Amino acid sequence: AQRVTQPEKLLSVFKGAPVELKCNYSYSGSPELFWYVQYSRQRLQLLLRHISRESIKGFTADLNKGETSFHLKKPFAQEEDSAMYYCALASTSGNTPLVFGKGTRLSVIA
């Protein structure tokens, strides 16, 4: 069964500190993985996807198939990074629903 686990409900860091939001997944094939972000009172939006290997707003995420992880990282947190972050997994075929983790709320303290 497909499953996405985000072990931290809340992560608080100081401005300028490194950030790592953890995501582990369970899937038997080759997954497509995403990070979505939801700023206060806004809709969810795509932050990045592993296949594009790009850095958005200073965030990066590397797919580690051995550890079945897709952790989101940023070297220096900024106050505007405070938001809810969701890791999501799509199946190889794309014929099944996107599976979301429960989300991690990131709070960056000035």
Add this chain to the structure above:
Amino acid sequence: EAQVTQNPRYLITVTGKKLTVTCSQNMNHEYMSWYRQDPGLGLRQIYYSMNVEVTDKGDVPEGYKVSRKEKRNFPLILESPSPNQTSLYFCASSLSGRHEAFFGQGTRLTVV
């Protein structure tokens, strides 16, 4: 502008009074879905649709209905709302389950 539009944004209703939340997308996406978002529980999928006239249950379908008569619209129907359906609801669409999902602005529903 490419977008997913939900209406209404806010709704307060009474137990048992049928309601419909509309969702429309203008991107010609085949895949649409409904989620509810609750504190501590994250996003949970209610129903999804792979194409017109094709719908399937998600993780929490009880108490909800959907229809997909046209590609662009995917309304969520609560035939007899109850207080435990008080939540923030999001509609989303994408080309397929593998592509970026575009979300609506959300509908905050309160059932009293």
